[in-house]
Amino acid sequence: MPPSAADLPGEGTPGQTLAVAAQSLYLANLLLLPVLSFLALAWLYASRRKDAPPLALCHLQQTVAASLWAGVLLVGVNALILALGGYDGPNVWTVVIVYFTVFHATLVMAGMYGLAKAMAGQCWRIPLVGRPLPPGCGRGVDSGG
Secondary structure, eight states, rough: OOOOOOTTTTTTTTTTTHHHHHHEEEEEHHHHHEEEEHHHHHHHHHHHHTTEEEEEHHHHHHHHHHHHHHHHHHHHHHHHHHTTTTTTTTTTHHHHHHHHIIIHOOOOOHHHHHHHHHHTTEEEEEEEEOOOOTSSSOSSSSSSS
């Protein structure tokens, strides 16, 4: 007898499709289409935050917060480059390489982990920059790592 939807892990969790969409848009924002994906994510958050199930709300809040932090880091790196002598200065490539290997890669890895959590139907909080979990998401049961 084939398994039912209730027997499959992660299937049938309220808000799971929306959570996966939020995480996918977050990764697209970092890797594919930065501005368009962020606008789509912001629209999704604005239109669904009041009626989203806890799982979807969790992932929506995490991805919007992390996207905003990614933007702040990008502006900060550009300000640092300008402060160190502009784009013709000798330190440009050092700052760019450090940014991409430390900050950008960390944000991408967090997004990939968040997508895996969303696909598994689990709430997750991004360390350091993530928002607190909404009511209805488990606090101690696989909520952080």
